Amino acid sequence: MSEPPPVIEFSGVGLTHPGPPPVPALHPAxxxxxxxxFVTVVGPSGSGKSTFLNVTGLLDRPTEGVYRLDGIDTATLGEAQRTALRGRRIGFVFQSFHLLPHRSAVENVMLALVYTGVPRKERRALAVDALQRVGLGHRREAAASQMSGGERQRVAIARALVGRPSLLLCDEPTGNLDSGNADRVxxxxxxxxxxxxTLVVVTHDGEVAARGQRSVVIRDGLLRERETR
Structure with missing residues (x-):
């Protein structure tokens, strides 16, 4: 039985913003x-973490190299196909929770399934299941505005999980949380x-980075592996 392809495979992937003068945001990697x-991506502000996140999340196209997601060469896809692939394979978790404040937790999670073709009745069942996975089944009818920051981030994680993605891509997921809620997340x-x-967590926080199996360091657009633990 053949081994499955890696979830993420960069071969010389880089991104340069056009000039003049051209500005390399991510050097070929x-x-x-x-x-x-579970991989963490670390680096100071302005190092290229956002560019890495946008390329990996299929929000930006690299200007060179080949990016395969689950073995699929993303360069061969049109925009509609990239959007569909992103929706099926990647769950996003952001520092700012991006929840609708006056919608319930379950409604916020269901919104991630609106454009997937899943019937409404099934959407609710899947959303409830995702909330249970993050320990918030009992809070499913609470409005996001009535939740703590830690609860809102868990709702955001449930929303990222509900489509059963291959990859959970997290951007500073504890950046807006106190230490207790950060630890829980x-x-x-x-x-x-x-x-x-499969988790990729982009962070500047050393304690968060230490949770991963491996760390990738970005500095001045250069990506390199940190020693594996």
Missing amino acids: DLRIGRGE LDLLGGLHAAGM
């Missing part, structure tokens, strides 16, 4: 992230990884 890995991410989820 190679990277492989296998199924079930990191424990939740660790539990998802233990259950087989």
Whole structure:
């Protein structure tokens, strides 16, 4: 039985913004992230983390190299195909939770399924299941505005999980949380990884970075591997 392709495979992937003068935001890089890995991406502000996130999340196209997601060469896809692939394969978790404040937790999670073709009745069942996975089944009818920051981030994680993606891509997921809620969210991410989820967490926080199996460092648009633990 052949081994599945890596979830993320960069072969000389780089992105240069056109000039004049041209500005390299991500220098050509190679990277492989296998199924079930927990990788953190660290670097100071302005280092290229956002560019990496946008390329990996299929929000920006690289200007050179080949990016394969689950073995699919993303350069061969049109915009509609890239959008569909992103919706099926990638769950996003952001620093700012991006929830609708006056909608309930379950409604916020259901919104991630609106354009997937899943019937409305099934959407609700899937959303409830995702909320249970993050420990918020009992809060499913609460409005986002009535929740703590930690609860709102867990709703955002449930929304990212509801489509059953291959990859959970997190951008500073604890950046707006106090230390107690940050620890709870990191424990939740660790539990998802233990259950087989592939996680990529972009952070500038050393404590968050230490939770991963591997770290990738970005500085001045240059990406390199940190020693594996």
